[in-house]
Amino acid sequence: MAVTSAYIHIPFCRQICFYCDFNKFLIDRQPVDQYLDALEQEIRQANISEPLDSIYIGGGTPTALNEAQVKKMLDIVDRLVPLAEGAEYTVEVNPGEITMEKLAAMKNSGVNRLSIGVQSFETRLLEVIGRGHGRDDAVEAVKLAERAGFDNYSIDLMFGLPGQTMADFQASLDMAVSLNVPHISAYSLKIEEKTMFHNWYKQGRLTPFPEDTEADMYELLLDYGSRNGLYPYEISNLAAAGYESFHNCVYWKNEEYYGFGAGAHGYVDGMRYANIAPLTHYIKALEQGNTVVKEEMNVSSAEKMEEEMFLGLRMYAGVDKSRFKERYGMEYKEVFASTVPDLLENGLIEDDGEKVKLTPRGRLLGNEVFEKFLLEKDDAS
Template identity: 45%
Template sequence: MARGIYIHIPFCHQICNYCDFNKVFFKNQPVDEYIESLGEELRLWAAESDFQSIETVFLGGGTPTSLSPTQLKRLLTLIHMYIPMEHVTEFTSEANPDELTKEKLEVLYNGGVNRLSLGVQAFQEDLLRKLGRTHSNKHVFQTIEEAKKIGFKNISIDLMYGLPGQTMEQWKETLDIAFSLWLPHYSAYSLIVEPKTIFYNLMAKRKLRLPGEDLEAEMYDVLMQQMEQHGLHQYEISNFSKEGYSSLHNRIYWDNDEYVGLGAGAHGYSKGIRYSNHGPLKKYMEAIANGDKPIHETHTETKQERIEEELFLGLRKTEGVSKKHFFTKFNCTIESIYEKQIQELLKTELIAIEGDYIKLTRKGRFVGNEVFEEFLL
């Protein structure tokens, strides 16, 4: 049974150089029609799904805040029509700092959004330009101040390290400024150069100068140290929060639980089936107009695939994977499948067993992907 709903808004006023998500330039797009299609997709799902179990809603993109206040209000109205919000404990919207006007913040807050996730990435103008970001530090400070005045208490910002030309001094400066904002949640990701991005094309032409692996590892080390010193708990490889402010929606992914994905190019996991929607707006909206769910591909997972995902998703969490929960879910012990891998990883001190949990060690967090690969059968 699905615990969360993800809603994809594919529109952007500016395309970032590192982004590989499904997105289109806002100008001349059928934005209003798309919002109505989302409402119809919600209706199709609500007709056959028990949304009483929904705990979280997440507006992602693209950029949800690329919408006008009127468009945002219409979207939120449709969400309230089909999702029983009395059971939703976390309602998140991603946002660009330079697009969140006071009016939009009020629309979001009055529409039930209780968590903001701001794409900040860096606090140096030259790095922001390289990333294709259009906001300034002033936008960040003003937006956060205004959001707090309106009533938002749960505010998170995304940061990035391992950026082209980024130095350790710049990374430390970014962290210092981030901490000065006194926020309850921070996410920090190393840059991954994905295919079909501007950065990927630059890298292919050898025009992208990235920090080496050693410097990137040092940046991650500094990140973990600084977060701990500022009283922020690392509850997942890239996420840090004060008590009570961890992301409930993202937790659904790491717990390998089910969620409904809505919108063009969205992915979902329902009734043991992983699916993806049509990405092109035209195909997505045509399917909806025909009264069909806009699903492009589906994959029914095997038990082996679900077991693998339970490990490589669950190990992202600092607490790790519960052996009891694993046995309840799959009717077998982790050791009966992965005894050799576990012993080897214990020997190299990349994982540890603490009580009921198998978890990454601090050393293991630096090479998380290598550890996860060990659990692919």
């Protein structure tokens, strides 16, 4: 399987959000330039020769870097990562940290898509989750992106937040409509370990959001999309036609990609890997010319088939049956013979002859459906 994409991790933030469990560090007094030098060395070691179809620079917060550091980051990609014509090149940006100079540098380097970390257009809720910006910053971020010439961009929105009401979420959706946003990635809050929210949950200071209300918010999101020209192409993502994220589809289609940076994950030559996460360890390893892989796992055929199903079913288009058979030499119904009949009978998946996909009810119970595609040890042998 050819590697067509690369993820590049910038682990620095101006402020740590209460819900975030990504590999990140407060940027103050951090060796940012040393990190970029190490990142350059890692990408150079990969010796990418074939043009890629997508690059995604995420974090952390890439725009936590100053203008000179942003330009240095982009220059590394320009020199070491060949891109195919028409490739998608995305950078995550944060409201309150975007400047026209940073955006101009991105535009000049071929960045053609932005992912804007709005999360909410309600200042009260942004404070609740520990974000460093307010409503006006979020609106201005979208307008700055457009003034800089970006028409392909996505905003992140969250629902199921502490104290959030249906009216709050509707207000954020209404604002997105008024700004003509072409893509929304909408996620419900998950209380992850090693976060402030998890600490508060253990202390009894944070109550999980009611599941029924969370489901109502998700239904509101889908209704919003249907009325405003944004269709759901994946469980958490809605886009206007032509604005779907190619890079994210690489993950959902179970295709291979490079992962560069501290704590980044990759999937190359049938091997999944995770880079060293601690910042100084990552930098030291690259300075010494060592591999930065701390863990790697050869993905078995059974595991690939599991992932093909529970990743592919996230997409509204579903899993292509002929592609599955071409990849693995078996029909999906043969591999998952103990699971598929019950899921079909209970109306959680549907099979139209070419694709197998989640039903609307199945999407609401997605995690339960995905678990059904984990093979027993005997089946996986």
